[in-house]
Amino acid sequence: MSTTKVIVGPVHPALHEPERFVFKVDGEVVVDVEPRLGYVHRGIEKALTERSFTQGLYLIERICGICNVAHTLAAVQAIEDAFNVEPPKRAKYLRTIVHELNRIHSHLLLLGVACELIGFDTLFMLIWRDREAVMDIIEMVTGNRVMSAYNIIGGVRRNVSDHEVLEMKKVLEALVEKVKQYKEVFAEDPTIRARFVDVGRLSRAKALALGAVGPTARGSGVKVDVRAEEPYAAFDEVPLNAVVYEEEDSWARLMVRIDETLESARVIEECLDKMPTGPVRVRVPEVAPQSSEGFSVVEAPRGELLHHVYTEKGNDKPLRYRVRTPTYANIPSVCEMLKGGYVADIPAALVSIDPCFSCTDRVALVDVRTSERVSVDLLTLARRYWR
Amino acid sequence: MTLPSLLRRAWSNLFKRPATVQYPFKKLTPPPTYRGRHILLKERCVGCGLCSKVCPAFAITMVSTEGGTLPTIDLGKCIFCYQCEEVCPRGAIKRGIDYELATWRREDLIKK
Amino acid sequence: MVEEHVELVEAFKRGLGGGFLSYEYDAKRRALKLFVERGALTKAFELINEACGGEYHVTTITGADLGGDEVEFTYSLWLLPQKLRVMIKTKAPKSDPRLRSLVSVAPATILYEREVHEMLGVVFEGHPNLERLFLPEDWPKNFYPLRRK
Numbered sequence: 291m292s293t294t295k296v297i298v299g300p301v302h303p304a305l306h307e308p309e310r311f312v313f314k315v316d317g318e319v320v321v322d323v324e325p326r327l328g329y330v331h332r333g334i335e336k337a338l339t340e341r342s343f344t345q346g347l348y349l350i351e352r353i354c355g356i357c358n359v360a361h362t363l364a365a366v367q368a369i370e371d372a373f374n375v376e377p378p379k380r381a382k383y384l385r386t387i388v389h390e391l392n393r394i395h396s397h398l399l400l401l402g403v404a405c406e407l408i409g410f411d412t413l414f415m416l417i418w419r420d421r422e423a424v425m426d427i428i429e430m431v432t433g434n435r436v437m438s439a440y441n442i443i444g445g446v447r448r449n450v451s452d453h454e455v456l457e458m459k460k461v462l463e464a465l466v467e468k469v470k471q472y473k474e475v476f477a478e479d480p481t482i483r484a485r486f487v488d489v490g491r492l493s494r495a496k497a498l499a500l501g502a503v504g505p506t507a508r509g510s511g512v513k514v515d516v517r518a519e520e521p522y523a524a525f526d527e528v529p530l531n532a533v534v535y536e537e538e539d540s541w542a543r544l545m546v547r548i549d550e551t552l553e554s555a556r557v558i559e560e561c562l563d564k565m566p567t568g569p570v571r572v573r574v575p576e577v578a579p580q581s582s583e584g585f586s587v588v589e590a591p592r593g594e595l596l597h598h599v600y601t602e603k604g605n606d607k608p609l610r611y612r613v614r615t616p617t618y619a620n621i622p623s624v625c626e627m628l629k630g631g632y633v634a635d636i637p638a639a640l641v642s643i644d645p646c647f648s649c650t651d652r653v654a655l656v657d658v659r660t661s662e663r664v665s666v667d668l669l670t671l672a673r674r675y676w677r
Numbered sequence: 678m679t680l681p682s683l684l685r686r687a688w689s690n691l692f693k694r695p696a697t698v699q700y701p702f703k704k705l706t707p708p709p710t711y712r713g714r715h716i717l718l719k720e721r722c723v724g725c726g727l728c729s730k731v732c733p734a735f736a737i738t739m740v741s742t743e744g745g746t747l748p749t750i751d752l753g754k755c756i757f758c759y760q761c762e763e764v765c766p767r768g769a770i771k772r773g774i775d776y777e778l779a780t781w782r783r784e785d786l787i788k789k
Numbered sequence: 790m791v792e793e794h795v796e797l798v799e800a801f802k803r804g805l806g807g808g809f810l811s812y813e814y815d816a817k818r819r820a821l822k823l824f825v826e827r828g829a830l831t832k833a834f835e836l837i838n839e840a841c842g843g844e845y846h847v848t849t850i851t852g853a854d855l856g857g858d859e860v861e862f863t864y865s866l867w868l869l870p871q872k873l874r875v876m877i878k879t880k881a882p883k884s885d886p887r888l889r890s891l892v893s894v895a896p897a898t899i900l901y902e903r904e905v906h907e908m909l910g911v912v913f914e915g916h917p918n919l920e921r922l923f924l925p926e927d928w929p930k931n932f933y934p935l936r937r938k
Contacts, residue, residue, distance in 0.1 A: 328921075328923040331924070336934055345732075348734070348760075352756075412687075429710075430708045430710060433712040434711070439712070439757075439758045439759070499897065500896055501848075503846075514869065585876075587848070596849055598863065598865075600853055610854070610855065614848060614849035618900065621900060622899060622900065
C-alpha cells in the first residue's frame, strides 16, 4: 500500500479561510490528516493586555466577523463577572435578541455555503436572499450589518423602539416560513442527501473524547448546549430546547443548524413579548475594582466559546485574557471524521463543522526583534504529525 | 414533495424583478440608526480630547486651529464604533448615515 | 452547593489526600474551583472520570503568568451528568515549568497543551508531539510571548 500526500490549502477554493491540511491518501481513501494552523494568527491575546477594557472590546469583536456578537457577549459577561457588576434585566433580553439574530444569520450563511460547495448554486442564492432580511433588521437595531458594536460592559448601547419590535416580528414570521421550506429541501432532496449523508462520520464516543462542541457534537448525539445547561443572559427566563440528531454525519450537523434557526426565531419572539422595561445600561468604573478573575461561557453559532480574564485592582487593562473558540475545539474531531472517507468528500465534511479559522488562530504575539532562520528538510517536515 | 415547491418558487421568480439593486443608479438609504460618516458640530467642541483618548483604533488626533483644538478623524483607521460620540461631554460628534466614503488618495480620508 | 458537588469534593479529599489543597464554590456561575498540587493532576482527572462515567468535556487549559514567580493553570471542565462546571487550578514555578501531559487520560487536551507550551514555555512530559501550533517556524526558540518581563 503506497500513500500519496495531497495538500489542501492554505488558499483553496474549498476552504473559506486559510488553513493547510496534508492528507495522506491511498488511492481515493484518506488515511491520515495533518492540520497546520496559524495562518490567521494575529496576536490578539497579547494585544488585549495592552489595551483598556473598552478598547479591547472592539478588538475582541473583530476576532470573528460572523460570530462577533457571541464574542462581545462573552467578553462583557466575563469582565462583569470580574468587576462584580450586574447588568439590568432589559439589557439581558436585548443581548439575547441580538445574540440569536446573529446565530440565525450565521446558520443561514453556512447552509448557503454548504449548498454552494456541492454545486447547488440556486439554493445558495435563495438562502442568502432570505438572509438579507435578517441583515436588514440587524442593521436597524445595531447600526451595522455585521459588526454590531452592541454589547458594552454594563449593558447594551442602544434601546429598541416599538416600531423596531414590530418590524422584527414581521421579518421573523416571513423567515420562519421560508426556513421550514428549506428544511424540507434538505431532508428530502436526493442530491443533498447523496453528498452529505454518511459523509464525515463521527461517533458519539469520539465526539465526547476529542472535545467536540456545538452542532458538531449535537449532530453526533452529544447533548451539550450552553444555553440550556449553563443559562446566561435571558436564557434562565426564556428556556431553550437543545437540538440533537443521532445520525453522526454531515447531514445531521446541517439539520441541527436548520432546527436551531427555527428555535432561535421562537426565542426571539418570546423575548420580544416578555421584555421588561427599564434602563439598558449601568455605568461601570474605568479601572478594575478588585483583583480577581472572571470567566464566561456562551454558545456561539459554532459551539461553546469561553472567555477568561484576570484583572488587577486599579489597572485599566486586563492581566491575562484567554479566548477559546469553538472551531479550535473541533479540529481534532475534524481530523477524525475525515479519516476513512474519500478525497471528494473532504469539502462536504469540512463545511459541516462551520470552520472559522479567524477564531482559531488568535493567540499571543509580540514584535519579533531577532528572527532566526531554521532550515527544515523534507524528512523533518514529513515527520510532523500532530497525532 | 420538495420538487413541486421549488418549481413553484422558480416559476414565480421568473416573473419577478431581480433582487439586485442597480447601484449606482439606484441607491439604498440606510436606516437612521446606521453608523456612517461622522458629523462634527464645531461650535460645541471644547477640545477636551476625550474622544481621542478613548478611540479603540487610535484614529482621532486633536489638531490646533484658529477655532480652538478640534478632533480630526482618519476615516481609514476609524472602525465606526462611535465610542467618541458616547464619551463626548458636549455632544459635538453626531452619527451620520453617509456611507459613500471612497476617495482617490489616502490623505483625503483624513477629515479636516 | 448541592449533594453532587459535596460528593466530588469528598472524593477528591479521599483520593488525593495532601495533593488536594482547597476548594471554592461560585454559586452565581455554578462553578466549582478545586486547587490541587501539580503532581496530583493525573489522579484528579481519573477521579473526575470515575465521578461522571467518562461523560465529561474538557473546555480548555488557560496558562497565566500573573507577574509572580509562578504560572497558574486552569483546566476548565464540564461534567455532563452533574451539569457542573469544574475548574481545576494548579501552579508551577517558573524556574521549573513542567507538568505531566494528560493526553492519555483526556485526548481533548492535545492541542491546548501545545498552545500553552509555545506561549509560556511549559513542558508537558509525555505529550506525543509537543510542536509549535500557531507561531511560525522561524520564530526564535526560548522566546515565549505570554511571559511577563
